[in-house]
Amino acid sequence: VAGQRADARRNYERLLHVAAEAVAAEGADASLEQIARTAGVGSATVRRHFPTRHALLEAVFHEHIESLCAHAHTLEEAPDPRAALLDYLTAIVSAAASIRGLGEALNRGRAAGEYCATDRLTRAGQPLMRRAGLAPGVTLDDLLTLVTGIALATERHQDPAAASSRLLALSLDGFGPRR
Amino acid sequence: VAGQRADARRNYERLLHVAAEAVAAEGADASLEQIARTAGVGSATVRRHFPTRHALLEAVFHEHIESLCAHAHTLEEAPDPRAALLDYLTAIVSAAASIRGLGEALNRGRAAGEYCATDRLTRAGQPLMRRAGLAPGVTLDDLLTLVTGIALATERHQDPAAASSRLLALSLDGFGPRR
Secondary structure (H helix, E strand, O other): OHHHHHHHHHHHHHHHHHHHHHHHHHOOOOOHHHHHHHHOOOHHHHHHHOOOHHHHHHHHOHHHHHHHHHHHHHOOOOOOHHHHHHHHHHHHHHHHHHOOOHHHHHHHHHHOOOOOHHHHHHHHHHHHHHHHOOOOOOOHHHHHHHHHHHHHHHOOOOOHHHHHHHHHHHHHHOOOOOO | OHHHHHHHHHHHHHHHHHHHHHHHHHOOOOOHHHHHHHHOOOHHHHHHHOOOHHHHHHHHOHHHHHHHHHHHHHOOOOOOHHHHHHHHHHHHHHHHHHOOOHHHHHHHHHHOOOOOHHHHHHHHHHHHHHHHOOOOOOOHHHHHHHHHHHHHHHOOOOOHHHHHHHHHHHHHHOOOOOO
16 A cells, blocks of 8 residues: 555656646646646546646646745845845746746636635735835735736746846836826 | 629638637637638638738737727827826726737737737837836836736736726836835
8 A cells, every 4th residue: 555655656746747847848728638648647647636727737836836935934034124025026026927837827826716826925925015014005916916917928028037027126116207 | 803802801801700709709829720610711711811820819909909009199188198198008908908818919919029019009109108207217118018917917807907907007106105
């Protein structure tokens, strides 16, 4: 039984590895059938591990999201709360603009209405948000929606990390001249 | 010959109509084969009229874009230049967030490196941009990238027009508290 469990674990890890490579090459809409073929398993096995595309994307990007959340925790005591929040959001936007499929995964995750990567990022960012203070009525969800949008709109730019960070900073400061 | 030209024109218009319905139903990635089948033509005919998906999306959204450009022209003499620019950008963002496939068409058009809808929107917006004055270093291209991103990130919201307009206004004013 222990051997079977170890086999199942190896199969899952192999499938996840293949899925991650497919998403890196083709984006969030990578073919599930192709992933099954490359991994040498049936599509029923893929569906058992990843019942929905949302589940597959969450698994593929799990470690990226965890590392962004860990980054948020290291910023909780930073001396400049506004800079700390910008640092966190910049880390998210440049990852989402640069890592193929991640921006789209964040965008669709919320629409799926399940607990998702965006919820984890929100929870990790709340302490930074509370310390930074923002314009009245602005929520962290607003900021993450903006971050996701900027990532999607800059992922085809020459330098997505730089382009997305620049637009994010402009949005936080305001594009318009001060009234 | 005149009859043949009229026939060709009718075929094109029928194909465009079918393409528009397919994009409205399935988004920017609507199947070209399905469009050919529904229109009762071969896929060579589709390719002759629309050599690339970009060309098809440009044709489908041509009138929407023209009407946004016309809106920009009506705003050129508006008494409040900043409000006029916000009005124009809000019209774009709510259209792009609400009309299925339009946000994605704007996002990909620029990547295609051809003259595209975004270029037309930029040209039409230049006079408004010059009058409004923006933060140093900000270009209309920055604003249209932001608008496209906000549209993509809000198109699955309950009220995409309202959500996108709100985020746009927040970005122009700045999300952060004034320093």
